Amino acid sequence: MEFRPDALAIDQRYKLLTGLVVPRPIAWVSSIDARGRTNLAPFSYFSIVGHSPMALSFSVAGRKPDRGDKDTLRNVRPVCEGGTGEFVVSVVSRAMAKEMAGTAAPLAAGVSEFQVCGVSGVPASVVRGLRVAAAPASFECRTVQIVQVGIASVVIGEIVCLHVAEGLLDNSGRVRFDGLHAVGRLAGTEYIGLEHRFELEDAGFFPAAPGYAKGAT
Ligand SMILES: Cc1cc2nc3c(=O)[nH]c(=O)nc-3n(C[C@H](O)[C@H](O)[C@H](O)COP(=O)(O)O)c2cc1C
Numbered sequence: 001m002e003f004r005p006d007a008l009a010i011d012q013r014y015k016l017l018t019g020l021v022v023p024r025p026i027a028w029v030s031s032i033d034a035r036g037r038t039n040l041a042p043f044s045y046f047s048i049v050g051h052s053p054m055a056l057s058f059s060v061a062g063r064k065p066d067r068g069d070k071d072t073l074r075n076v077r078p079v080c081e082g083g084t085g086e087f088v089v090s091v092v093s094r095a096m097a098k099e100m101a102g103t104a105a106p107l108a109a110g111v112s113e114f115q116v117c118g119v120s121g122v123p124a125s126v127v128r129g130l131r132v133a134a135a136p137a138s139f140e141c142r143t144v145q146i147v148q149v150g151i152a153s154v155v156i157g158e159i160v161c162l163h164v165a166e167g168l169l170d171n172s173g174r175v176r177f178d179g180l181h182a183v184g185r186l187a188g189t190e191y192i193g194l195e196h197r198f199e200l201e202d203a204g205f206f207p208a209a210p211g212y213a214k215g216a217t
Contacts, residue, residue: 001026003016013079013091013205014202015187016062016163016183017179018044018186018187018188019186019187020182022184022185022186022187022192023185023186023192024044024046024184024185025041025044025046025047025091025095025182025185025187025208026042026043026044026046026087026092026100026183026184026185027042027044027046027056027060027077027089027090027183028040028041028042028090028091028092028100028103028132028135029041029042029043029058029072029087029088029089029090029128030087030088030090030114030121030124030130030131030132031071031072031075031076031084031086031088032084032128032129032130033074033083033084033109033110034076034082034084035077035110036128037109037110037112038112038114038121038129038130039072039073039075039082039112039113040103040112040113040114040117040119040121040130040132041070041071041103041104041113041156042092042101042103042104043058043060043072043183044060044101044185045058045059045061045152046059046089048073049156051207053158053159054100054139054156054162055141055156055157055158055159056089056139056141056156056159057146057147057154057156057157058089058154058155059149059153059154059155059157060072060073060152060153060155061152061153062151063151063152064106068109071107071109072087073110073146073153073155074101074109074147075087076143076146076155076157077143077146078143082194083143083158083172084128084129085143085145086127086128086129086141086142086143087127087129087141087155088127088130088131088132088138088139088140088141089138089139089141089159090131090132090135090137090139090159091135091136091137091182092135092179092182093134093135093136093180093181093182093183094183094193096119096132096134096135097120097183097191099117099118099153100183102117103117103119104115114130117173119132120132120133120134121133123167124138124140125140125161125163126140126160126161126214127140127141127142127160127161131163135165136164136165136168136179136180136182137162137163137164137165137180138162138164139157139159139161140160140161140162140163140165141158141159141160141178142157142158142160142182143155143156143157144156144157144158148203150177165179166173167179168180177194177197180193180194183195193207
């Protein structure tokens with residue numbers, strides 16, 4: 001089968017992309033508005049931008065049911081555009097997956113998903129706002145750029161502080177996946193855990209591998 005995007009209805013485009021680009025990690029993004037009101041929502045159009053500087057991206061690819069901007073997008077915009085230019089991405093573990101899904105509800109601006117969904121937050125260390133208290137890891141970010149691609153706003157944030165739960169790293173600094181229990185999104189209501197991992201030989205391209213050029217960033 002061959003498809004041309006122009007010939008596809010928007011829901012078909014969505015189904016094809018979200019069903020074929022899997023599994024997607026989930027950024028549980030907490031942010032705060034200029035009036036100090038907290039917000040929390042999941043985004044699975046999410047990836048690493050780079051590790052030096054450490055940067056992440058997620059994409060706000062739609063609008064609220066009332067056609068207004070999603071609260072997260074409003075909040076992470078730079079101060080000169082009415083936002084605070086800061087946010088926190090928390091990693092979603094299996095134990096908190098249900099709460100995460102609940103925070104996707106389209107609540108009115110200023111109504112906090114932390115409160116409505118019963119998610120505990122603690123103040124972030126460097127940026128304003130809360131991070132998810134029970135998350136195995138969180139990344140505090142400052143917005144570097146927001147790239148517009150049609151109706152999608154790709155938010156790029158530089159990480160300014162990381163939080164990693166006690167015991168999650170092994171002696172060599174690697175993450176113990178058995179302690180992370182991260183959840184990925186498939187399509188619709190389907191999610192996936194990290195239970196079915198397998199290994200492949202390392203071809204020597206990892207920046208952490210022995211022999212990788214010293215000073216390479
Ligand atoms: C697991 C999951 C992943 C999601 N990923 C995205 C995404 O990548 N981009 C997006 O625009 N919306 C995504 N959504 C929908 C938003 O979470 C939803 O629109 C939410 O109400 C936005 O909240 P806000 O207005 O407080 O920012 C996702 C929902 C779920 C449950």
